Each structure stands twice: as structure tokens, then as C-alpha cells.
Amino acid sequence: SLQRELYWARESLILAWGSTTGLQIKMGIDLNIWLGYRGWHMDLAENSLLNKLIRKSLVESNHHVEVLQRDPSSPLFSVKTFEELHLKKELLQGIYEMGFNRPSKIQETALPMMLADPPQNLIAQSQSGTGKTAAFVLAMLSRINGAEKFPQCLCLAPTYELAVQTGQVVEKMGNLCVNIRVAYAVRGNRLPRGTKIEEQIIIGTPGTVLDWCFKLKLLDVKKISVFVLDEADVLIDTQGFLDQSFRIQRTLPQHCQMLLFSATFEDTVLRFAKQIIPDPNIIKLRREEMTLTNIRQYYFLCENKQDKYKALCNIYGSITVGQAIIFCQTRRNANWLSQELSQDGHQVSVLSGELTVEQRAAMMTAAWNPVISRI
Numbered sequence: 001s002l003q004r005e006l007y008w009a010r011e012s013l014i015l016a017w018g019s020t021t022g023l024q025i026k027m028g029i030d031l032n033i034w035l036g037y038r039g040w041h042m043d044l045a046e047n048s049l050l051n052k053l054i055r056k057s058l059v060e061s062n063h064h065v066e067v068l069q070r071d072p073s074s075p076l077f078s079v080k081t082f083e084e085l086h087l088k089k090e091l092l093q094g095i096y097e098m099g100f101n102r103p104s105k106i107q108e109t110a111l112p113m114m115l116a117d118p119p120q121n122l123i124a125q126s127q128s129g130t131g132k133t134a135a136f137v138l139a140m141l142s143r144i145n146g147a148e149k150f151p152q153c154l155c156l157a158p159t160y161e162l163a164v165q166t167g168q169v170v171e172k173m174g175n176l177c178v179n180i181r182v183a184y185a186v187r188g189n190r191l192p193r194g195t196k197i198e199e200q201i202i203i204g205t206p207g208t209v210l211d212w213c214f215k216l217k218l219l220d221v222k223k224i225s226v227f228v229l230d231e232a233d234v235l236i237d238t239q240g241f242l243d244q245s246f247r248i249q250r251t252l253p254q255h256c257q258m259l260l261f262s263a264t265f266e267d268t269v270l271r272f273a274k275q276i277i278p279d280p281n282i283i284k285l286r287r288e289e290m291t292l293t294n295i296r297q298y299y300f301l302c303e304n305k306q307d308k309y310k311a312l313c314n315i316y317g318s319i320t321v322g323q324a325i326i327f328c329q330t331r332r333n334a335n336w337l338s339q340e341l342s343q344d345g346h347q348v349s350v351l352s353g354e355l356t357v358e359q360r361a362a363m364m365t366a367a368w369n370p371v372i373s374r375i
């Protein structure tokens, strides 16, 4: 049956090579294959990035949005069209150019709250692909004064790659908003002390954002008017990020709007969310039962690293793979796998944290360039 599935699989492929003790292979678009040892644990950030890469359109939901208002007596607004939000002309145009016709389920309720005056804080949870990123990017873009050349919105993301994904949404949606720019506060993007940052939106990982704010004094936190914690469940899963997020949040001015988003709402996430976001509105969208008819998933148990590699080769032998991203848990693993694949005649590049931001960005772009087939 696997052979038959492989035969029908399309060319796009995303693979995740697990720890030295496990291999997970996730094939995107049409088919997911998971190879691994019992007890294999997938990195949440990888999972999140995979979801973003695989899913290119909105996940529609029929569930009602559950709302817990900061002030239960205030009227609850929801919108069915983007026009009702009275956005800047160029922003509305930007949304339509992205192909958005109407707000998604979560956006119907979240957007009026996020755009309200005076600003309200928000905690929002809904599964991946339901439009959270688009919602907070819209909120950031609508609050920025493009004429002012200093950081006004700060968005924390768990990894460089996830930060770039959000940055790309800002660039697309803000395409027609003149003078609005994004800077990435991520490891590898080294700016000398005293650099004047003119970009209005900063997207970065907590550690580097802290450095930019306090060690290098590149960012004046007191001027931030929108603070976003994206992928909160992934953020708190990364060692040190929870404390660092609190340290940043504590220095924000009182009028700063704070928004937190998460795909899941475990107790730990909700506790963190309620601690870090003062007086929030909380909205939740129940998870839609997934009936992804075009994705099938397989999981294989392997004995050892060689076995995993053999399994990988079998898959490559069974289908024509155009391009693939293979996620590895360690740099060593990535280098080893890259060597093995190169020896087998594949075109491979290794993307890891030791590269500069420019190198990593170039590599991400190359992922969609047919010359390099595996990253």
C-alpha cells in the first residue's frame, strides 16, 4: 500500500530527520511519512514551521468562537467583512491582493478587538492555519505610523525561520503601505551598538530581542505600542524563552497593546498567557476535526541510524522527489546526513544556526530553487 501511495505522491516533500535515536519523515502536500523509534519526540518549532510550509490556504472552521471578555458587560462586536473594520485604504487593498475575501472565523471576532480604541489586550487560540498570523499582522500594520522612523511593533517568535514567515506576511500585506519596513532581531543579525533602527516592525527571538533592547540599546522599548507573542506554546517550550519574554514584557509602556497567539492551549500555555498579558480578552476556536483527504501519514520504526538512512533511500527510490527540506535535531546529524546524501548523488545544502542571517535567508529562498533539491 505504501508503494502505491508513494507512486501517487506529488513531487514536493518535507522530511524531518529526528534525533540520533529516531527518524521522522514527513512528506508534505499529499503524503506524510513518519519513520522513527518509539518515544521519538518532535520539536514543536519544527512542527510549526512544517505546518506553515505545507499549508498554503486557510483552514476553515464551523465551530463557534468562545469568548471571555475582559469586561463582560461591554458589547461584543464581530465582523463579516474587512470593510467593517475601517482600515487604511492601502491596507484593505493589500488584504484583497492576498486573495482574502472575508475574515476567517477567528478573525471575525479577534480583529474588532485588536483594532478597538483604546487598544485591548488579547489572548487567542486556534489551530494552525486558521488566520492568526494574518490577524495580528493586520493589527500591527494598522497601528503603525509610517512617517515615524523607529520601532513601534515588537513581535516575538520562537525561531528565525518562524520570524521570517511572519515577516513575509507583513511584507505581502503591507505591500502598498509606503515606508513600512521590518527588521529581524535574530541570532546572526549583528548590528553594532548605536545603530539607529528605522524599521517600524521588529520580529525576533526573545534572547536577541533582549540584547537589542538592553545590552546594545538598539531598541527603545518605551516606544513600542504593539507587543505580540506568536506561537506561545512553542515559545515556552524553548529553554529560557519564557523568562526572557517576561523580562521584555515588564519593560513595555503601560499603554502598549499586548497580543498572544497559540495553536494549542495546554494548562501551561494558558497560565503563561494569563501571567504575561494583563487584562486580556480571551478567544478560543475549538479544533476542527481534521479530515485531510489529501494527506496520509505513515510511521516506521527503525533499528538505528543506518536503518533510518536505508528507509529514506527507499522512499527516494520509490518516488521522484523534486525538492525536500529535511529537518534534523542536531547540526552533527545534519552534516552527516548531508554527506551521505551527497555521496548518493543528491544536491544538498545544510542550513543551521551557525550561518549568518543572510546565508540562512539565501538558503530558505534556495529551497524553492530547483537547483538545490535537499536542505
Ligand SMILES: Nc1ncnc2c1ncn2[C@@H]1O[C@H](COP(=O)(O)OP(=O)(O)OP(=O)(O)O)[C@@H](O)[C@H]1O
Pocket (backbone or CB within 6 Å): 048, 051, 052, 055, 056, 057, 058, 059, 098, 099, 100, 101, 102, 103, 104, 107, 126, 127, 128, 129, 130, 131, 132, 133, 134, 135, 263
Ligand atoms: N481571511 C482570510 N481569507 C483567506 N485566506 C486567509 C485569511 N486569513 C489567512 N489566510 C491564509 O490562510 C493561511 C493560514 O493563515 P495564517 O498563517 O494566518 O494562520 P495561523 O493560524 O497563523 O497558522 P499558524 O498557527 O500555522 O501560524 C495563510 O496562507 C493565509 O494567507
